[in-house]
Amino acid sequence: MERRTFLRTGFAAGAATIAPVPLQGMSWLFDPRHAQDGTIRLSSNENPLGLAPVARQAVLDGREEANRYPGASRRALLDVLAPYLDVPEDRLFFGAGSTEMLRVAVQAWSAPNARLVLATPTFEDVPGYSRPFPYQVDAVPLTADYAHDLGRMREIVDSSAHPAIVYICNPNNPTGTLTSSADVDAWIRASSDRTLFLVDEAYLEYANDPGYWSAQPWTADRTNVIVVRTFSKIYAMAGMRLGYGIAHPKTVRRLQPFLTRNNPNHMAAVAAIASLGDSELVGRSVGVNSRAKAILHGCLDDLGLEYLPTHTNFLMHRISGELRTYIDRMAEAGIRVGRPFPPMLEYNRLSFGLPEEMERFAETLRGFRSRGWV
């Protein structure tokens, strides 16, 4: 059995017997509509403010050292980020976006009969990375209020004697909703090392709710918690590919050989250092996000289109009719909206742009209503 699962991912039987891994869920990465053609991008949860002015300057200056391996800029980033987070540097690790942290966790914890327990819908990268490995993937529907169903997830973990990764995306992508941090804490407190908690906090800085906080403190003593963060969202650096993980030093050491070496790239490192030094950056990003959200809420309320409460830079709203048709009509109107997130195919995920972009979206949506499309 172990041998069979190994063979499935391995080489031994020759290439002819190895089925190519399907790329479903990745094709949108290559969508030519990503090109710069004047389309408004409300599709990928990007920060519409763009690089902070200090980061723009850092990139300009950083060109001088772009021919050198990034050891020095990595060192400098650690020197800034560790005190910023109040975490010793041996609990930090970097990657090309938070997605690299997710990749290494999935790879390093792979074992025969291991479970991967996650929500549906949630961020697709974790199940994507698990495909070549012998994980049993359990996708648990969100609760009625769009939280992770921790009770059901825990039942699955407890029903098995095998190791498990529990992926908790909090706030959750694509729903924008929260899972009670107290409930997450309770489970972690009661857990054994057999269960790895992979907690994705990509949208942490947008959330402002008394029931929500980071899982970071657990990494001081627990080896079974990995917290994942990114510079793609609040810091507007999605193109530069910089994420970081926080974990116990033992866990960092276990993950290290799975990381691509010589990360992070120099330009991302210098832009991040500069951005962390801009004390108003987070406030600016949150502020423009709130204004965009208010415009969108107003429009959806006017049209009577239900939407989920959001703690991020996007939300899910109801559409009527077929989602693919809706997406195509928006594209024809010059607006890229979210991709389908099964099983929630009666909802569109919309990322927040600049206020003027949200006004244009609102106007377009009202036009759809006037034609009976939503």
Place this chain on the structure above:
Amino acid sequence: MERRTFLRTGFAAGAATIAPVPLQGMSWLFDPRHAQDGTIRLSSNENPLGLAPVARQAVLDGREEANRYPGASRRALLDVLAPYLDVPEDRLFFGAGSTEMLRVAVQAWSAPNARLVLATPTFEDVPGYSRPFPYQVDAVPLTADYAHDLGRMREIVDSSAHPAIVYICNPNNPTGTLTSSADVDAWIRASSDRTLFLVDEAYLEYANDPGYWSAQPWTADRTNVIVVRTFSKIYAMAGMRLGYGIAHPKTVRRLQPFLTRNNPNHMAAVAAIASLGDSELVGRSVGVNSRAKAILHGCLDDLGLEYLPTHTNFLMHRISGELRTYIDRMAEAGIRVGRPFPPMLEYNRLSFGLPEEMERFAETLRGFRSRGWV
């Protein structure tokens, strides 16, 4: 047995039983001497010319889209690189440096009892990435003329019924020497799919020898050849982290789920596109490299210090005495030279800098001789 090897890399037995993977061979990445302190860096095979002017401009312009995921710049890079290499785009894949290509090959081909056959000394990243996996690593000494000992490597592969990765770094790092491409071709021609040839051509553009050519043509029909290239060397983009692989489309599909998603980063992509459009870039890099090499050869000949013939942007030369002492003395003189590459501890690896930097190195080395240090 399979279960035991799986457990070694897995999670099942609880974290306490899992030995942390040693980080030997990685510590130099975090060496504080990588900092910008006026030291001459002749240590990491970087291109001293820095980013090409067109790439510098591309980075400046690229800041406008740095908040967006790199789908569009990836698309644009494929549109330029595929015709440049005369390779259909389904045979290309990108990563954060050529090291990511090496990582995914090692990970995707892992299987119980698989062999990893490589030279010693050679580039350390491949054995580094193999550590968590159940590879049997066979490090085969170079021949008397510092080529890969393909005969001995082939005996090892043929003596086993198990799959194998054969890593061929050509030209070889750290020696700068070539392995006959005709001999490589002969082995590939006779090989079965059980043997994966991972051919690292990071220094391809520096080599100019009638017995040397790329293994790229094999990827048209063979699924068991992966060619790895980089923008770090001839294109002077080491800090920006961009490499690419060339392989059969089936092989690309097999590697894909091991790659970090959303690669490459936007800044590297736009810099690479611009650099590929600069028809004089390769010539400039080769030219300055030749001048540096001539200065160094002159000095080493004067001092009677033996050196290996090089087809790259570095060479290995003899020292007398202890290598660590030599490295430290050079550092005190403000010159970072190569790290130790066992078993060749009677040699220093020296990367080529600008001609004026090589003059300073030569002067320093003559000073060492006058003190009896070399």
